[in-house]
Amino acid sequence: MKVLLIGDIVGRAGRRAVRELAPDLIEEEEIEFVVANGENAAGGFGITKQVADELYSYGIDVLTMGNHTWDNKEIFDFIDQEERLLRPQNLPPQTPGMGHQVYTLDSGVKVAVVNLLGRVFMDNVDCPFRSLEELIPQLEADLILVDFHAEATSEKIALGRYFAGEVSVVFGTHTHVQTADEQILGAGTAYITDLGLTGGVDSILGMKPEDVIKRLTTNLPQRFSVATGDTQLAAVVVELDLESGLALSIKRVKQIHTNN
Ligand SMILES: [Fe+2]
Numbered sequence: 714m715k716v717l718l719i720g721d722i723v724g725r726a727g728r729r730a731v732r733e734l735a736p737d738l739i740e741e742e743e744i745e746f747v748v749a750n751g752e753n754a755a756g757g758f759g760i761t762k763q764v765a766d767e768l769y770s771y772g773i774d775v776l777t778m779g780n781h782t783w784d785n786k787e788i789f790d791f792i793d794q795e796e797r798l799l800r801p802q803n804l805p806p807q808t809p810g811m812g813h814q815v816y817t818l819d820s821g822v823k824v825a826v827v828n829l830l831g832r833v834f835m836d837n838v839d840c841p842f843r844s845l846e847e848l849i850p851q852l853e854a855d856l857i858l859v860d861f862h863a864e865a866t867s868e869k870i871a872l873g874r875y876f877a878g879e880v881s882v883v884f885g886t887h888t889h890v891q892t893a894d895e896q897i898l899g900a901g902t903a904y905i906t907d908l909g910l911t912g913g914v915d916s917i918l919g920m921k922p923e924d925v926i927k928r929l930t931t932n933l934p935q936r937f938s939v940a941t942g943d944t945q946l947a948a949v950v951v952e953l954d955l956e957s958g959l960a961l962s963i964k965r966v967k968q969i970h971t972n973n
């Protein structure tokens with residue numbers, strides 16, 4: 714079966730890319746399960762119930778988060794009731810929400826999704842390697858999809874190689890820049906360092922360039938707003954073997970929707 718994994722959706726432009734491009738991609742590729750990173754889906758910072766529901770309506774089955782999970786306080790009102798929304802696994806045990814979940818598809822296939830945070834050039838969290846290592850034996854699933862939300866390419870490749878052959882897919886998120894290193898690691902773990910940006914093309918990581926440049930050139934506080942105009946969807950399509958739980962192929966996707 715095939716899964717579609719979509720990179721960080723940034724604000725209204727990112728949601729428009731999903732709305733305009735994902736349904737056709739899902740149909741053409743005969744996708745059975747869709748995971749997307751939604752940590753920037755509401756105005757670039759965090760997520761709301763309304764935004765999550767909008768994204769589910771475009772065909773997304775599960776939303777993963779990252780370091781921006783708590784940016785929009787509305788998440789505290791619904792994360793404990795929302796099984797399709799995952800925050801990182803390697804946070805303190807009393808943290809609201811879930812870091813992983815096993816979803817049973819109509820076909821009976823059980824798909825585990827795990828969201829993990831990196832530690833290099835990021836805030837302190839529990840070790841993502843140990844966290845996943847402890848979790849894997851508890852997962853009663855045919856497939857295991859891991860969103861590794863991290864900054865450093867080395868940490869991401871290391872996690873992919875460490876779990877090669879043990880999970881179905883390790884896909885990186887967070888940098889909003891798509892990497893061209895999609896590959897099959899070890900016995901069959903599909904891997905990419907970063908899925909990339911789903912959002913405004915004419916932007917800096919999905920935000921208006923002038924806002925980001927002003928902050929970087931003046932060091933003064935500057936509010937960032939979501940870029941407008943043409944928008945892109947960044948993702949991978951992974952074909953999985955249900956017998957082994959491993960990957961057969963990984964294909965990188967970047968599609969642009971022109972705003973006219
Ligand atoms: Fe992000």
Ligand SMILES: [Fe+2]
Nearest residue numbers: 779780781887
């Ligand atoms: Fe992030």
